Amino acid sequence: MTPRPSLSRAPRRAPRRAPRRALAAASVAVLAAGALAACGGGSSADNGSSADDGALAFAYDYDPAPQGYDPLLYAGDSQRLMFGSLYDSLFVMDENGDAQPSLVTDFSFNDDSSVLTLTLDTSATFSDGSTLSAQVVKDNLDRRDDPTLAAYVGFAAGGETEISDVTAEGEDTVVITFAAPQGGAAALLADQPGMIVGPDGLSDPDSLATTPDGSGSYTLSDETVKGSSYVVDLVTDDPDAGDYGFDEITFTPIVDPQARANAFVSGEVDAVLLDPETVSFVEGQGAAIVENGGLVTGLPVFDKLGATSEPFASVEVRQALNLGVDREAIAALHDGAVPSASLFPAGADGFDDTLLDDYAYDPDAAKALLADAGYPDGFSFPMITLGQNDTDLQAIQAQWAEIGVEMQIEKAASTEAAFASVNTTPLGFGQFAIGNPLGFVQGVVVGGFMNFQGASDDAITAAVGAAQGAEDDAARTEALTALDRAITDQGWYVPLYESFTSVGYDADKLAEPVFPGTLRYPLLTSFQPAS
Structure with a gap:
């Protein structure tokens, strides 16, 4: 198997004193936000100061x-x-x-x-x-x-x-x-x-x-x-x-x-x-540019109960989708991205670095799982998109077609329709900056928009409980690693790749x-x- 590329980091500076009311925090979820475009400047290569020193x-x-x-x-x-x-x-x-x-x-x-x-x-x-x-x-x-x-x-x-x-x-x-x-x-x-x-x-x-x-x-x-x-x-x-x-x-x-x-x-x-x-x-x-890992791109599985697409009620089907995606090929579409089969970023406590090998691209194994689940000829389902992710989705569409799964990509009529698709389609697409993985799982994967159906899973519930109740760092890391694995094993998320954040200064x-x-x-x- 191809070894997993390492996620190198820019060197970290010595820790500063944490101020009484320092300005930094972790997020528990990433939600889409609108934006108003502002004009860019010229293309001078000499980056001068934009303002006075203050x-x-x-x-x-x-x-x-x-x-x-x-x-x-x-x-x-x-x-x-x-x-x-x-x-x-x-x-x-x-x-x-x-x-x-x-x-x-x-x-x-x-x-x-x-x-x-x-x-x-x-x-x-x-x-x-x-x-x-x-x-x-x-x-x-x-x-x-x-x-x-x-x-x-x-x-x-x-x-x-x-x-x-x-x-x-x-x-x-x-x-x-x-x-x-x-x-x-x-x-x-x-x-x-x-x-x-x-x-x-x-x-x-x-x-x-x-x-x-x-x-x-x-x-x-x-x-x-x-x-x-x-x-x-x-x-x-x-x-x-x-x-x-x-x-x-x-x-x-x-x-x-x-x-x-x-x-x-x-x-x-x-x-x-x-x-x-x-x-x-x-x-x-x-x-000058400084980089940091942690932006995870993947496909959240909204439907774990088969309400919008019956096959998604089967864990074997969801595992087949994870085995039927070529992460290395998709990551190669993005400069600096590395393939990932984990919801957790590589630098996070509990990141399971064995998942990438365990879920390496294997269309034959994916077909066998589909047959075991009762879908030897595959199935089809809709995917709603606003159009920004077409390159990735078209690549995934072709890969899943090889295992008999037809993803029908449909353009959303509006942003509201795209957001509403969490209730009408089995699968979504998104990028998530996950600084607090346990909080993200609790507030988004289990308790938020990724799970409006209120589905539950024993392995995920047990790992969350163990992480919450951990009495020391070792126990917490063990529980978080189990949680990272359970999310992929149970097919609640189809990870694709992790990207670096790049800040120029x-x-x-x-x-x-x-x-x-x-x-x-x-x-x-x-x-x-x-x-």
């Missing part, structure tokens, strides 16, 4: 705030960078991908890890002038049953990480009771789920459409043009102001990959999230940015002036 300009791949400034409306890592400047979170992720207290000064669990007690930093001040209290945290978390708040999906009633009760005890103590043990609750309360909105924003949620109400180290500037450029100014008397390298940051969404790369090499922005297709172009201009102005674990966007605190 300002930083970063180019996003899409609009980080399409629905306004309530951080709980979003669940993706792409919002962390900008929203982390405006809002503090209960916990944050450090550069190793581990959750650290932020608005929390101390925390503890009960014996079975179902009750989490938080002691808060009540000096944190919101933009409305009020300060953090236990009641404010409770009022935030009590919004968890609002279906519009994507960051709270897992915490809602019936969610995989359901919170059954939140109690405020005095001014600085919050007691959170989960419906089941949650030993990894600190990571679940990092990033958007742990970001705390101030009292004014809570009392008038509509105001958050135009005005953030957070306690972050930056405030939104009047220079902001929504959808085009988001400008934030440092609060110089904020206790964490010294942890940030710039007095002003501009976040500019530029949807077109080449226009975004052009804006960087021409000096319009100081740092940029690059698409794989433009990395070689930027490298050719002599610019002006090395004359900036030190090398640092990522939190395997997440896609760097830590905001790591954007520091070059020494």
